[in-house]
Amino acid sequence: GPEAVSVIGLGAMGSALAAALLDRGHPTTVWNRTAHKARPLVERGARAAATPGDAIAASPLVIACVLDHAALHAAVDPYAGTMAGTALVDLTSGSPGQARETAAWAAGHGIDHLDGAIMTTPPGVGRPDMMFLYSGPRAVFDAHRPALAALGDPRYLSADPATASLYDSALLGLMWSALTGWLHGTALVGADAVAATEFTPVAVDWLTAVAGFMTTYAPQIDAGRYPGDDATVDVQIAAIGHLIHAAEERGIDNALPGVLKSAMERARDAGHGGDSHASVIEVLKGAK
Ligand code: NDP
Numbered sequence: 001g002p003e004a005v006s007v008i009g010l011g012a013m014g015s016a017l018a019a020a021l022l023d024r025g026h027p028t029t030v031w032n033r034t035a036h037k038a039r040p041l042v043e044r045g046a047r048a049a050a051t052p053g054d055a056i057a058a059s060p061l062v063i064a065c066v067l068d069h070a071a072l073h074a075a076v077d078p079y080a081g082t083m084a085g086t087a088l089v090d091l092t093s094g095s096p097g098q099a100r101e102t103a104a105w106a107a108g109h110g111i112d113h114l115d116g117a118i119m120t121t122p123p124g125v126g127r128p129d130m131m132f133l134y135s136g137p138r139a140v141f142d143a144h145r146p147a148l149a150a151l152g153d154p155r156y157l158s159a160d161p162a163t164a165s166l167y168d169s170a171l172l173g174l175m176w177s178a179l180t181g182w183l184h185g186t187a188l189v190g191a192d193a194v195a196a197t198e199f200t201p202v203a204v205d206w207l208t209a210v211a212g213f214m215t216t217y218a219p220q221i222d223a224g225r226y227p228g229d230d231a232t233v234d235v236q237i238a239a240i241g242h243l244i245h246a247a248e249e250r251g252i253d254n255a256l257p258g259v260l261k262s263a264m265e266r267a268r269d270a271g272h273g274g275d276s277h278a279s280v281i282e283v284l285k286g287a288k
Contacts, residue, residue: 002026003147006059008052008075009066009092010037012122017065017091017151018046020126024150031055033075053079056086061144065091065118069098073105084110087144091116091132096162096169103136103161112140115161117168120152131155135163178207184247184256191250217278226275233280234273237264 002025007018010032018041021028030038031049038048049055052075056062062083066072072092076083088111090102099115106113113136120130130152134141141148141156148154157163182203189199213230220226240261247254263280272279 002150003061003144004029004059005147006031006049006055006062008032008055008062008064009071010041011065011067013091013118013125014065015041016122016125017063019044020152021063021147021150022046023126026147026150027059029055029058031075051079052076053082056083060085061087061089061147063089063091068092069094069102072102080105080109080111085112087112087114087140089114089116089134089144089148091118093117093168094165096165099135099161099165112137112143113161114140114144115164117164118152119168119171125151128153133157133164133167135159135165136161180256184252187252188243188247188250191252213277217276220276220278221281226272226279228275228279230276232274233264233267233277236277237261237268237273240264 004027005021006029007014007021008031010018010030014030014032015037018028018030022041022044028041028046029049030041030046031052031054032038035048038046042048047058049058056076056079064072064076066075069092072090076088083106088106090099090113094102094115102115103113105111114134115136117133118125119133120127124130128149132148132152133155134148135157137159138156141154145154157167182200185203186196186199190196216230217226240257244254244257244261247257263283264277266283267273267275267280270282272282
């Protein structure tokens with residue numbers, strides 16, 4: 001039958017993880033610092049552990065999702081000596097350095113550690129299209145893949161434990177840039193009385209084209225050559241001028257397009273005016 005799993009941390013996210021495991025029939029043990037948060041899960045069939053140590057002892061796979069790195073260590077450090085051979089999948093958000101630190105701590109205690117990043121919010125947990133990113137030993141991922149698949153779409157990235165956190169930060173940066181670009185555009189058309197619900201379906205379709213540009217540009221970046229045969233930096237500097245002008249006329253904040261224009265101008269000044277937009281990465285990479 002489905003693998004027994006323990007979940008440490010029953011905040012909004014940990015509770016969603018435990019619920020998804022219960023939905024897929026995994027015998028699930030839960031622990032939370034504030035005990036009453038286990039109650040709704042116990043009503044759905046979970047077993048409540050009195051201590052993190054009891055939760056760790058109950059299952060070969062322990063999934064932790066607490067506030068931060070310090071909270072993880074506060075919960076599990078006292079039981080490290082009992083955890084040899086246990087798989088610890090840490091879905092707590094943290095920095096790449098913290099993931100490496102936890103991996104070294106785990107290795108020192110014979111714990112099979114994977115670091116993970118959850119690329120959704122609690123309502124998305126359990127959906128097969130929501131990505132969960134993992135890094136650490138491949139064998140640990142493979143051994144527990146069926147249980148991890150109860151949470152979402154498990155994606156193994158690399159043996160370096162830092163990689164999942166690094167992708168998490170990079171992908172959130174993409175999300176904030178895209179969302180803020182969409183909000184800026186929505187404010188711009190909104191100034192001419194276009195509703196957000198009218199503009200957004202067009203914006204969503206546009207993202208498909210933008211994803212295509214990313215796919216075209218990725219090999220250019222790996223090759224360090226940016227043929228401007230689709231649209232040049234020079235052409236796009238002119239185009240962003242129209243955005244800035246239209247926003248200015250409507251009293252819309254122009255800080256975001258200002259940052260984007262400045263990056264393109266620095267790429268142009270570095271000799272990339274005739275190259276594709278991917279050449280802006282040479283500016284972002286900074287001084288060598
Ligand atoms: P919540 O604030 O809802 O839950 C925080 C959890 O951490 C609670 O279980 C809390 O216990 C526990 N905790 C805090 N400090 C300690 C401590 N010192 N010792 C033991 N337990 C502690 O946050 P979320 O559930 O939303 O987030 C949890 C993690 O998941 C975070 O790292 C977050 O970045 C990550 N995440 C969240 C997403 C989301 O959409 N919510 C998306 C992707 C990642 P108590 O109940 O006792 O306070």
